[in-house]
Structures are given as C-alpha cells and as structure tokens.
Amino acid sequence: xxxxxxxxxxxxxxxxxxxxxxxxxxxxxxxxxxxxxxxxxxxxxxxxxxxxxxxxxxxxxxxxxxxxxxxxxxxxxxxxxxxxxxxxxxxxxxxxxxxxxxxxxxxxxxxxxxxxxxxxxxxxxxxxxxxxxxxxxxxxxxxxxxxxxxxxxxxxxxxxxxxxxxxxxxxxxxxxxxxxxxxxxxxxxxxxxxxxxxxxxxxxxxxxxxxxxxxxxxxxxxxxxxxxxxxxxxxxxxxxxxxxxxxxxxxxxxxxxxxxxxxxxxxxxxxxxxxxxxxxxxxxxxxxxxxxxxxxxxxxxxxxxxxxxxxxxxxxxxxxxxxxxxxxxxxxxxxxxxxxxxxxxxxxxxxxxxxxxxxxxxxxxxxxxxxxxxxxxxxxxxxxxxxxxxxxxxxxxxxxxxxxxxxxxxxxxxxxxxxxxxxxxxxxxxxxxxxxxxxxxxxxxxxxxxxxxxxxxxxxxxxxxxxxxxxxxxxxxxxxxxxxxxxxxxxxxxxxxxxxxxxxxxxxxxxxxxxxxxxxxxxxxxxxxxxxxxxxxxxxxxxxxxxxxxxxxxxxxxxxxxxxxxxxxxxxxxxxxx
Numbered sequence: 001x002x003x004x005x006x007x008x009x010x011x012x013x014x015x016x017x018x019x020x021x022x023x024x025x026x027x028x029x030x031x032x033x034x035x036x037x038x039x040x041x042x043x044x045x046x047x048x049x050x051x052x053x054x055x056x057x058x059x060x061x062x063x064x065x066x067x068x069x070x071x072x073x074x075x076x077x078x079x080x081x082x083x084x085x086x087x088x089x090x091x092x093x094x095x096x097x098x099x100x101x102x103x104x105x106x107x108x109x110x111x112x113x114x115x116x117x118x119x120x121x122x123x124x125x126x127x128x129x130x131x132x133x134x135x136x137x138x139x140x141x142x143x144x145x146x147x148x149x150x151x152x153x154x155x156x157x158x159x160x161x162x163x164x165x166x167x168x169x170x171x172x173x174x175x176x177x178x179x180x181x182x183x184x185x186x187x188x189x190x191x192x193x194x195x196x197x198x199x200x201x202x203x204x205x206x207x208x209x210x211x212x213x214x215x216x217x218x219x220x221x222x223x224x225x226x227x228x229x230x231x232x233x234x235x236x237x238x239x240x241x242x243x244x245x246x247x248x249x250x251x252x253x254x255x256x257x258x259x260x261x262x263x264x265x266x267x268x269x270x271x272x273x274x275x276x277x278x279x280x281x282x283x284x285x286x287x288x289x290x291x292x293x294x295x296x297x298x299x300x301x302x303x304x305x306x307x308x309x310x311x312x313x314x315x316x317x318x319x320x321x322x323x324x325x326x327x328x329x330x331x332x333x334x335x336x337x338x339x340x341x342x343x344x345x346x347x348x349x350x351x352x353x354x355x356x357x358x359x360x361x362x363x364x365x366x367x368x369x370x371x372x373x374x375x376x377x378x379x380x381x382x383x384x385x386x387x388x389x390x391x392x393x394x395x396x397x398x399x400x401x402x403x404x405x406x407x408x409x410x411x412x413x414x415x416x417x418x419x420x421x422x423x424x425x426x427x428x429x430x431x432x433x434x435x436x437x438x439x440x441x442x443x444x445x446x447x448x449x450x451x452x453x454x455x456x457x458x459x460x461x462x463x464x465x466x467x468x469x470x471x472x473x474x475x476x477x478x479x480x481x482x483x484x485x486x487x488x489x490x491x492x493x494x495x496x497x498x499x500x501x502x503x504x505x506x507x508x509x510x511x512x513x514x515x516x517x518x519x520x521x522x523x524x525x526x527x528x529x530x531x532x533x534x535x536x537x538x539x540x541x542x543x544x545x546x547x548x549x550x551x552x553x554x555x556x557x558x559x560x561x562x563x564x565x566x567x568x569x570x571x572x573x574x575x576x577x578x
Contacts, residue, residue, distance in 0.1 A: 012036050016267075033376055036404075040198060045194060051081070053078070086190055089185075089188040092122060094149075097122070101145055102150070105252065121192060139162075144412070150169055201222050209254075229403070232375060233259065234266045239267035243267065243269040246295070248302050258349070292317060300329070304329075321336065321343070330368050331464065357370055357372065357373055360374070370440055397428075399424050431444055431446055457477070472494075472496065480552060482552075
C-alpha cells in the first residue's frame with residue numbers, strides 16, 4: 001500500500017534533490033539552499049519506508065555488513081522497512097511508548113539499525129550508548145537520561161547488574177533469564193500503524209557528549225535536526241544515490257548517526273560496515289578494493305594508522321574520502337593523495353550540530369584549511385574578548401538564521417544552554433581563522449590553546465609539524481610549567497613502529513621541530529607515551545596538562561623520561577647557525 005507523500009516529506013525531497021544536483025557547485029548550493037520548513041515529520045516512516053516500496057530502491061542494499069572473517073550479509077531498503085516494523089510492534093508490546101527514553105547499546109549489527117528505525121516509528125527517544133561504557137556511565141545515563149528501556153547485547157547484560165532502576169531489559173543475542181529476548185520481535189506483525197503524528201520538533205535523540213574536559217552533557221536533537229539536518233553532511237561527503245558508503249565509527253557516538261545512518265540513507269546510498277576486532281590496515285584496504293566502496297569517512301586516528309601500510313598495494317575505486325572528528329594533519333592528506341590520487345577532505349561539526357564547515361566536492365582545497373561553511377550554516381568567527389565578528393575567533397553560528405541541524409539545547413541544563421547560545425550566536429568552543437576567500441582554518445579548542453613566552457600557541461599547528469617526522473605516529477602538545485617563560489610547549493609522542501624511545505629519537509624529533517617552527521613555537525620538551533583518549537578516540541589534552549602541573553610542581557625538577565632542548569648541546573649550536 002502506498003500513500004501520497006506528505007507536503008513536509010516533499011519539501012525534504014526538494015531540499016535533498018537540490019543539494020544532489022549542486023553536488024560540485026558550492027556557490028550555488030551555499031547561496032540558494034534553504035532548509036525545509038517541517039511541521040510533522042518522521043524520517044523512518046516518511047523516508048525510509050518510502051525507499052522500501054519505491055521500485056527503484058526497494059531491493060537495493062540499505063545495509064551491508066562484512067565481518068572480519070570475510071562473511072557478509074546485505075539487507076535491502078524493503079527488508080529494513082519490514083524488519084523495523086516488526087521490531088516497533090514488538091517493542092510496543094513490551095511497553096515502549098511515545099516519548100519514552102530508550103538506551104541502545106549495540107555493536108555494528110543489523111539489530112542496531114532496526115532498533116533506531118523502530119524507536120523513531122514509535123516516537124520514542126533514543127539514548128545511543130557505546131558498548132565500551134562501564135556500569136558507572138550506565139548509571140549516569142539511566143538516572144540523568146531518565147531511561148525506561150534498555151536494548152543491549154547479551155554479552156553486556158552483566159554491566160546492568162549494578163545499575164538499579166525500573167527499566168525494561170531487552171537482550172540481543174542468546175536468551176537471558178529476566179530479560180526480554182529480542183529475537184522474538186521477528187514474529188511480530190509486519191504492518192505497523194503509528195499511534196499518532198510525530199512533530200518535527202519532537203525529541204528524537206539525547207546524546208551524552210564525550211567530554212574531553214567536563215562531565216558529559218545531554219545534547220537534545222529532534223526528528224528534524226538530525227535526520228534532515230544531515231543534508232549538510234550528505235553534501236559534504238559528496239554522496240550520490242546508490243553509492244556504497246563506508247564510515248568507520250563506533251556505535252553510540254554522534255558520528256555514527258551522522259555517517260552510518262542519516263547522511264547515506266538521505267541519499268539512498270548503502271551503509272557499508274567492516275567489522276574488525278583489532279584494526280588491520282591491510283585487511284581494510286583489501287575490503288575497500290574488493291567490495292567496490294565509493295565513499296569513505298574515517299577519523300584522523302584511522303587515517304594515521306592507514307598510512308603506516310602500503311597504500312599503493314591495492315587499486316581502490318573510491319571516489320570521495322573525508323575525515324571528521326578532529327582536524328587531520330596535512331602530512332596524512334599528502335601521503336594518501338600520493339598513493340591514490342584522491343585528496344581527503346576535512347570537515348567540522350559537533351554532536352550539537354551536523355556538518356558546519358567542510359571542503360566540499362569539486363572545490364579548490366587549501367592545505368591545512370577545513371573549508372567553507374556548509375549550505376544552511378551561517379558561520380561567524382567571534383573575537384572572544386570583544387564579542388565582535390573577526391577574521392580569527394571562536395567558531396559561532398548566527399542564530400538569526402538558525403540552522404536546522406543545530407541542537408535544541410542541553411537537556412536539563414538551562415545555564416549550559418544559555419552560555420552556548422549567548423549573544424545571538426551558538427558558541428562551538430573552537431577557535432579558527434578565515435582568509436580572504438572565506439576558507440576557515442582550525443586553530444584549536446578554546447580550552448587547549450595556551451600562552452608560552454606571551455605568545456599564543458595552537459597545539460594542533462605544532463602537532464601537524466611533529467607528525468611529519470617518520471618516528472611520530474601521534475602527538476599531543478600541552479603547556480609545561482617553566483620558571484623563565486611561565487610555560488613552554490611540550491610534546492607527548494606515540495612512536496611509529498620500529499622506533500625506540502631513546503635520546504637519539506628525542507633529538508631527531510626536537511631537531512625536526514626546530515627546523516620547521518618559528519622560535520616562539522618550538523617544542524622544548526618531549527616525552528614518549530600512549531596518548532590518553534576519550535572512549536570516542538579524541539585526545540584528552542586536559543589529562544596531560546594536569547599531569548604536567550603535578551610533574552612540575554617543583555619548577556626546577558626534570559622528570560624521568562622527559563627530554564629537553566637543553567639536554568642536547570648540538571641543538572643550541574645549530575640554532576646559532578640559522
């Protein structure tokens with residue numbers, strides 16, 4: 001049974017089709033794109049179910065999962081529509097109601113997508129969670145998230161033994177005593193009837209952000225802000241209908257919804273998943289080449305590991321490569337382009353938004369720049385001192401032209417929301433600079449930028465220089481207390497395979513920094529270590545800063561394992577020759 005598409009859904013399609021048509025015409029896309037004005041909208045019912053009955057798309061693969069052992073399965077749009085109907089009916093029979101909050105803690109498995117779609121169809125609110133969470137994190141999500149139901153893998157049910165609360169327990173996998181058995185959902189009726197309308201402004205998602213500094217906040221998104229807001233992300237990736245899109249991301253984080261759910265399915269592209277227990281660059285390269293992947297999105301950590309492999313070993317037919325999550329160092333971009341002839345395009349966004357700024361398809365790319373504002377986003381750089389627009393300042397969004405992809409606010413945190421939305425702007429907490437052509441270059445988190453000898457230091461800029469050295473796999477730069485300069489730049493370095501944490505290696509890295517950085521930006525200290533990260537993979541510089549404060553409580557002490565410029569007289573001699 002097919003029904004006429006609603007006026008709201010038609011306006012979504014008009015906006016989508018405009019961006020698909022202007023895929024390589026940035027000026028047209030940016031100048032003429034308008035967000036659809038939506039009143040009633042349910043992406044799973046309106047869009048996904050329509051693809052499931054459309055003669056062109058119904059039998060095309062919506063989801064394709066390849067396991068590490070080479071086994072694989074595909075599910076068509078028609079199958080995903082029907083399966084999510086069954087799950088929605090079964091969840092309803094288990095007590096899930098419109099507005100109820102549901103924690104989903106699954107891996108990259110078909111049940112994850114089924115549950116996301118089913119919850120949307122029911123009007124329930126999703127609280128995505130990574131399987132990496134510990135019981136303390138889960139207690140926080142049950143309590144602050146007011147969750148009434150949890151859907152988790154059988155392997156993880158034990159984590160809930162110490163999580164009190166009156167919530168429905170649903171296990172995916174082998175049956176567990178006292179838990180609903182998810183597999184029973186497949187016996188539920190395939191016809192689903194919603195119990196009412198879904199307003200575009202209804203809450204769909206509550207994300208607990210991965211705080212690199214503070215306790216996670218609850219980011220609230222609606223049935224419009226993420227599903228439809230991700231038209232900007234679709235445009236940045238350069239997706240076309242029928243593409244096979246690989247995004248490397250862990251479930252539970254916003255980037256997974258960005259690029260493993262909404263952006264590809266907005267374009268009627270296939271979500272391609274490669275499941276691996278341990279990252280294996282060569283196996284990933286073989287999968288890319290063998291499965292005909294068209295577009296790839298991966299975080300900088302993955303790109304940095306990939307370039308340790310022989311990229312030229314396989315012929316990849318990939319058309320678009322993008323990177324998000326943290327800025328990507330220019331050295332990595334150059335290495336991939338040299339091997340494959342394709343440039344990785346950087347993009348910027350947050351859990352709180354969809355893609356805000358990016359290098360979009362077919363446009364000139366400036367080394368080091370993350371591109372220009374995405375269609376639908378009015379980006380203003382605001383001087384943090386004066387509050388006035390400037391060429392360098394905090395990345396802000398103009399709320400007089402509020403982008404659809406911006407969150408409602410931080411749930412149950414009026415003060416936090418008011419701070420983020422102060423002065424007519426949404427404040428990202430990130431600093432950038434803009435050139436005469438409108439290209440924006442990332443400088444750093446407002447929390448991570450520091451002063452040394454009264455100069456402002458951007459850790460990212462220094463880290464990008466360090467990573468050019470063969471011995472450096474990853475680096476994080478933080479201020480190290482110093483009696484003379486108050487603070488000096490110190491690099492924590494994770495070494496590439498085959499390099500030893502020796503004085504010789506430290507000297508080589510310090511010399512490289514000295515040769516490639518202005519004197520006031522020079523790395524003065526180096527320590528070899530594994531970098532602390534959030535469970536979503538972002539470097540926790542705050543932890544390293546705290547460590548430095550403790551290590552250097554006595555300003556004249558030199559901790560074990562720390563190498564300094566002054567330890568190497570030859571460096572001073574070389575400075576004299578410059």
